[in-house]
Amino acid sequence: MTTQTAQAPPGADLDLQAEFDAKVAADRRIEPRDWMPEGYRRTLVRQVSQHAHSEIIGMQPEGDWIASAPSLRRKAILLAKVQDEAGHGLYLYAAAETLGVDRADLTQRLIEGRQKYSSIFNYPSLTFADVGVIGWLVDGAAICNQVPLCRSSFGPYARAMVRICKEESFHQRQGYELLMRMMEGTGEQRRMVQDSVDRWWWPSLMMFGPPDAESPNTQQSMAWRIKRDTNDDLRQKFVDMTVPQAEKLGVTLPDPELVWNEGRGHHDFGEPDWTEFKQVVSGAGPKNAERVERRRAAHEKGAWVREAATAYADKHSAKEAAA
Amino acid sequence: MSGDHIYSVLGEEHGGDTRWAFGTGFTDALSGVDTTLPGGVDGQDLALYCQMLGDDALVQAQRLVHWVTDAPELEEEVALANIALDLLGQARLLLARAGQADGTGRDEDDFAYRRGSAEFRNVRLAEAPRGDFARAVVTLLVLSSARLAVFTRLADSRDPVLAAIAAKAVNELAYHREYALSWTLRLGDGTPYSHERTVAAVADLWPFTGELFATHPVEARMAAQGVGADPADVREEVHAVLTQVLTTATLDAPAPFPEAAVAGREGRHTPELDPLLDELQKVAREHPEATW
Numbered sequence: 001m002t003t004q005t006a007q008a009p010p011g012a013d014l015d016l017q018a019e020f021d022a023k024v025a026a027d028r029r030i031e032p033r034d035w036m037p038e039g040y041r042r043t044l045v046r047q048v049s050q051h052a053h054s055e056i057i058g059m060q061p062e063g064d065w066i067a068s069a070p071s072l073r074r075k076a077i078l079l080a081k082v083q084d085e086a087g088h089g090l091y092l093y094a095a096a097e098t099l100g101v102d103r104a105d106l107t108q109r110l111i112e113g114r115q116k117y118s119s120i121f122n123y124p125s126l127t128f129a130d131v132g133v134i135g136w137l138v139d140g141a142a143i144c145n146q147v148p149l150c151r152s153s154f155g156p157y158a159r160a161m162v163r164i165c166k167e168e169s170f171h172q173r174q175g176y177e178l179l180m181r182m183m184e185g186t187g188e189q190r191r192m193v194q195d196s197v198d199r200w201w202w203p204s205l206m207m208f209g210p211p212d213a214e215s216p217n218t219q220q221s222m223a224w225r226i227k228r229d230t231n232d233d234l235r236q237k238f239v240d241m242t243v244p245q246a247e248k249l250g251v252t253l254p255d256p257e258l259v260w261n262e263g264r265g266h267h268d269f270g271e272p273d274w275t276e277f278k279q280v281v282s283g284a285g286p287k288n289a290e291r292v293e294r295r296r297a298a299h300e301k302g303a304w305v306r307e308a309a310t311a312y313a314d315k316h317s318a319k320e321a322a323a
Numbered sequence: 324m325s326g327d328h329i330y331s332v333l334g335e336e337h338g339g340d341t342r343w344a345f346g347t348g349f350t351d352a353l354s355g356v357d358t359t360l361p362g363g364v365d366g367q368d369l370a371l372y373c374q375m376l377g378d379d380a381l382v383q384a385q386r387l388v389h390w391v392t393d394a395p396e397l398e399e400e401v402a403l404a405n406i407a408l409d410l411l412g413q414a415r416l417l418l419a420r421a422g423q424a425d426g427t428g429r430d431e432d433d434f435a436y437r438r439g440s441a442e443f444r445n446v447r448l449a450e451a452p453r454g455d456f457a458r459a460v461v462t463l464l465v466l467s468s469a470r471l472a473v474f475t476r477l478a479d480s481r482d483p484v485l486a487a488i489a490a491k492a493v494n495e496l497a498y499h500r501e502y503a504l505s506w507t508l509r510l511g512d513g514t515p516y517s518h519e520r521t522v523a524a525v526a527d528l529w530p531f532t533g534e535l536f537a538t539h540p541v542e543a544r545m546a547a548q549g550v551g552a553d554p555a556d557v558r559e560e561v562h563a564v565l566t567q568v569l570t571t572a573t574l575d576a577p578a579p580f581p582e583a584a585v586a587g588r589e590g591r592h593t594p595e596l597d598p599l600l601d602e603l604q605k606v607a608r609e610h611p612e613a614t615w
Contacts, residue, residue, distance in 0.1 A: 059392050059400075066388045070607040071432050071615045072381075072415050076408060079388060083404035086397050128606050128615075178615070185614040294392065302395025304520070305456045308513025315512065 024225050029155035032098035040224050043217070044154050045099050046115075047226065049106045052092035053117035056110070057291050059085045061125040062134055070128060074178065078131060081171050088164050095156040111296035118142075119277070120203050122285030129182060129192040130200070135175015137197070137204040137242070143168050144238045145208065148228035157226075176245070183250050190250075197246070198254045205269075206277045208235040214274075239267050353416065356487045358423055364550055369482060370425035371444065372545045374434065375588055376473075377417030378445035381435060382596070383466060384410040385603050386453050395456055402502055406463070409495040416488045423484075436607040440597050441590040448531040450587075450596045457510050457520035461528055464503035468564045469535045471496040472557035481549040504568050511572025522574060533583030536561075542588070 016035040023030060030036055063082045069075035093103040109115040120138055125131070146165050152158040182189040209215055209231040221227035229237075239258075246253050257270035279285065360366055387407035394400040415431045422429035448466060453459060474496055477489035510517040536558040538546075545551025558580060566576050586592070607613075 056397065063392045065606075066391065067385065067602050068605045070436070070610065070613070072411060072418075072435050074615050076411050076415070079391070079404055079408055079411070082391055083401055083408070086391070086400045086404070090397055090401070181614060186610065186612050188610065189613050298393045298395070301393075302399075302456065304514070304516050305395035305399075305510070308517030309509045310513075311517075312509040312513045 024153050027151075027153075027225070029158065030153050031155045039220070040226070041099055043221060043224070044157065044226060045096060045101055047221075048092055048096040048099070048157055049101070049109070050116055050118075052089045052096060052106065053110045053115060054121065055085045055089035055092060057117045057121045057295065060291055060294060061121055061123070061287075062131055064125055065128055065131050068128070069131075074128075074131075077174050081135075081174065084167050084171065088160075088167070091160040091163065092157075095160045098156045107299065111292060111299055113283070113292055116281065118207060119280040119285060120207050121291060122280050122287045123199070123203050124287055126199070127192050127196060129179070129189070129196040132175045132178035132182065132193065133196040133200045135171050135173075136179055136245070137200050138207070139168050139172040139175060140242065141204045141207040141238050143172060144234050144241070148234075151225075151228055153225035176249075179249055179251075193249075194251050197251045201254050202272050202276075203280075205235055205238070205272045206274075206280075208232075208238065210274065210277070236266055239269050243267055353484060353487055357483050358420075360424060361481045361483070361550070364482065364548055365544070366424045366426055368541050368544050369485075369550060370421040371541045372551050373417045373421035373424060373485070375444040375539070375542070377414045377421065377434070378443050379449050379466070379470065380410040380417065381414035382443065382445045382449040382599065383462075384408075384414065385599055386449070386451075386462075387459075389453055390459065399456075403459075406499050406502065409492075409499065413488065413492050413495070416484075420484050420488070432607070436604045440592055440600055443590065443592065443596060443600070444588050445592075445596075446531075446534050446587045447593050447596075448528065448535065450593060450599055451528065451531060452595055454524070454527070455520060456506075457517065457524040458527065460503050460506040460510060461521065461524040463499060464507055464568065465528065465532055465535070465561075465565065467496050467499035467503055469554070469557065469561050471500055472560050472564075473552045473554060476552035476557075479549075480551070485550065500564075507568055508572045511569070511574045518573065521572065525569065525574065525577065529578065530581060533581035534586055534588075536580055537583050537585045537588075539585045539588040 017037065020030070020034070020036060020040075023034075030040075059082045062078060066075060066079050066082060069078050093106060096106060097103055106115070110117070120141075125134065143165060146161050146168065149161040150158055150165055152161065179193055182193050209218075212218060212230045212232045215231050218227065218230055222230070243253065243258070243260075255270045257268060259268050261268045280288070283289075360369065384407040387403050387410070390403040391400050391407075394403060414435070418431040418434040421434060422431075448462065451458075451462060471493060474489040474492045477485055478493060480486040480489065507521065510521045512518070536554045538553050538555050542551055542553060546553035546556075562577070562580060570576050
């Protein structure tokens with residue numbers, strides 16, 4: 001596939017740039033065939049493909065519990081959820097392909113560790129309570145991040161996000177419902193839920209990315225209206241929404257500094273451990289190597305199957321052409 | 324859509340499963356179906372019969388879920404997850420029916436999580452190790468072809484519950500067979516290597532096929548009463564389907580199904596079933612008092 005940058009005579013770029021800027025300023029959508037600045041295209045390819053990779057790698061922490069889910073209903077719900085994540089990966093790879101990249105190439109970049117995915121999936125899922133907490137907090141944080149992306153300036157990305165957000169919100173409710181059920185169960189189950197919240201709370205806050213002062217790409221992405229809110233604003237919104245849910249559930253969020261600030265009309269909260277964040281992003285998290293290795297192994301083990309499908313398709317299209 | 328809205332409804336009740344990307348088959352297939360036992364039908368026999376059909380599906384689904392995050396393409400992960408979900412849905416309905424029929428009131432989870440391997444009634448092909456993708460495809464081809472033939476007959480069962488379950492399942496099973504068939508063609512008629520892997524899969528699995536058509540006394544009684552189907556009756560039909568698929572895929576026509584005695588249906592299994600059930604039942608057994 002080739003990139004679809006419109007061919008224009010010298011000097012015409014300025015007009016195209018002005019047209020693009022006006023479209024973005026008027027909140028109109030940029031579509032794949034429209035002219036776009038190279039930086040905009042590059043930023044989107046990076047963001048959309050990382051998002052797709054996150055869906056695919058994100059299948060693993062919960063996927064590990066499908067085989068051992070403790071009731072058939074939970075097994076079916078979890079299997080459907082992990083299947084949805086594969087579907088989200090597929091929509092997003094399709095959105096990325098409209099920008100002139102190839103899914104096979106993006107997959108290669110993922111399994112060679114050349115492209116990142118959300119760091120949250122480099123933490124282990126240790127008990128079945130993690131299935132519920134990932135649904136509640138991790139999907140919850142993802143929704144907070146993604147709802148504004150439904151208004152992203154790039155059409156295919158925005159449209160994919162509308163569908164994904166609807167499904168994610170359903171996943172989140174399923175996670176929360178599992179936790180409610182566990183909290184009504186045995187003391188051991190309640191301890192499992194609290195332990196899981198203790199482990200996932202800070203990594204969930206880190207999902208919004210580094211503080212605004214240290215997020216070099218945010219300003220440009222906001223100017224292009226790829227991104228609509230800053231990391232810190234979204235993080236605040238997530239905390240404010242989650243506190244009453246934690247109360248209703250009967251769990252304690254593991255932050256001694258978490259308190260309602262009447263003057264601000266928001267909760268104050270502690271600072272995540274950004275040193276840990278940087279370590280996990282740079283590949284030193286508890287599960288980084290294993291997550292990528294699993295995807296790489298599946299891809300390589302399946303090479304002969306993909307080759308067979310291609311060979312079969314070639315043979316049969318040749319036969320049809322000859323007929 | 325606003326983020327606030329999503330959060331405000333989090334703790335509320337919600338209806339319907341329409342928000343899943345692919346659907347889950349969670350809709351109640353038995354809504355409005357009369358669940359009283361039809362006259363003259365032995366509840367113990369019907370319960371065992373439902374376990375046989377339910378266990379085939381449950382054990383096969385348990386093998387299939389391991390392809391999710393491990394398949395050659397994302398599309399295959401989605402498809403195999405879909406098939407596993409269908410089978411899980413069939414298993415849940417059949418096991419629930421077993422608990423109604425034998426009068427114990429056991430639910431689907433009592434059957435799935437609180438029986439040992441000797442009480443499982445699935446055919447041994449369902450528990451065969453996962454192996455490579457060719458093996459998964461051939462296993463699915465054989466099991467879905469046989470199950471589709473049986474369930475097509477069960478759609479006319481005198482037990483209205485079994486008939487309703489079968490009516491829903493035949494569409495699902497037709498898709499499973501179609502999926503397996505399309506991959507059998509690609510692998511058999513793909514590259515020399517994929518051809519070789521498919522030949523090996525058929526050879527490895529063929530010894531287990533005979534059991535699918537061996538009639539257990541419960542199956543014979545259920546068939547005689549117009550409740551069940553005798554698997555021996557679908558033997559030729561299934562062999563004809565497999566012969567057509569395998570030869571179209573440029574493989575040799577298969578040998579006749581081996582003559583085999585009932586095994587899994589009586590609780591006699593391969594050593595592969597115990598570890599499969601250990602994984603399935605692990606969390607439930609660790610927390611016997613818990614609610615999920």
